Amino acid sequence: MSIVDFHNHVIPGVDDGASSDAEAAAALRAFIAHNTRQIIATPHVDGSLTLRRAAIDERLAEIDVGWARLQDIAREHAPDMQIHRGAEVMLDTPEPDLSDERLRLAGTHFALCEYPFMAVPPNSTGVLNRMVAAGVTPIIAHPERYAGVDEKCTLPLRWRAAGALLQVNAGSITGRYGEQARFNALAILENALADYVCSDFHSRGRPSTSGAAKLLTEAGGVEQLQLLTSVNPTRLLQGEMPLPVAPLRLRLGVKDRLRRWMR
Numbered sequence: 001m002s003i004v005d006f007h008n009h010v011i012p013g014v015d016d017g018a019s020s021d022a023e024a025a026a027a028l029r030a031f032i033a034h035n036t037r038q039i040i041a042t043p044h045v046d047g048s049l050t051l052r053r054a055a056i057d058e059r060l061a062e063i064d065v066g067w068a069r070l071q072d073i074a075r076e077h078a079p080d081m082q083i084h085r086g087a088e089v090m091l092d093t094p095e096p097d098l099s100d101e102r103l104r105l106a107g108t109h110f111a112l113c114e115y116p117f118m119a120v121p122p123n124s125t126g127v128l129n130r131m132v133a134a135g136v137t138p139i140i141a142h143p144e145r146y147a148g149v150d151e152k153c154t155l156p157l158r159w160r161a162a163g164a165l166l167q168v169n170a171g172s173i174t175g176r177y178g179e180q181a182r183f184n185a186l187a188i189l190e191n192a193l194a195d196y197v198c199s200d201f202h203s204r205g206r207p208s209t210s211g212a213a214k215l216l217t218e219a220g221g222v223e224q225l226q227l228l229t230s231v232n233p234t235r236l237l238q239g240e241m242p243l244p245v246a247p248l249r250l251r252l253g254v255k256d257r258l259r260r261w262m263r
């Protein structure tokens with residue numbers, strides 16, 4: 001089953017992802033080498049820009065240029081790949097305006113969002129409630145990585161209750177962001193709170209998705225893996241809500257081994 005990835009930074013020259021056409025081409029080839037043939041490219045956009053017409057027009061025009069370049073690069077280097085457009089919107093304002101479809105995922109009602117600087121504002125659900133009321137379904141990127149999230153999953157539970165969906169980073173499962181993010185990611189999966197796993201690939205090295213796939217398979221989570229990386233992202237592209245994912249039941253000893261690998 002091939003992976004569909006809707007969180008990555010492969011559009012050249014528009015954020016901290018691919019810095020050149022060559023890096024973007026290498027990133028697309030790396031995706032193909034890791035069983036990923038459909039992606040939504042999601043450059044960073046500050047939500048606060050959406051409240052200022054000239055500022056958001058300028059930012060989106062800049063991304064339009066990179067997006068056109070990426071189309072040319074894909075035609076030459078990855079003709080089999082299907083690439084859609086999206087954004088990763090920073091929730092640095094309580095009321096972002098996501099009415100421009102370039103700020104949502106592949107023109108659907110889903111929007112990929114992150115809280116600023118890995119810190120969650122005190123009333124983090126207000127912005128989610130307002131988005132849902134406006135017909136937008138927020139997907140919180142890497143819930144496992146924020147300060148204030150722990151293995152009790154209090155904040156992720158609140159976000160879900162506010163109508164948000166959750167996207168865990170593959171690299172968190174492999175330990176790329178440290179022990180706390182890894183254990184938070186596993187706790188989110190064990191509590192069946194994640195809807196998706198994506199790469200958040202920044203076009204350097206290789207996407208972490210196949211490493212995470214290996215770990216989840218070893219941990220007895222093949223069914224969850226397929227839902228998280230393929231079935232649910234495919235549904236997203238069709239504008240459909242994700243299917244429920246069963247709690248990951250880590251096989252006896254797996255969690256201990258993961259703990260040891262981290263030391």
Ligand SMILES: [Fe+2]
Nearest residue numbers: 007008088200
């Ligand atoms: Fe990202």
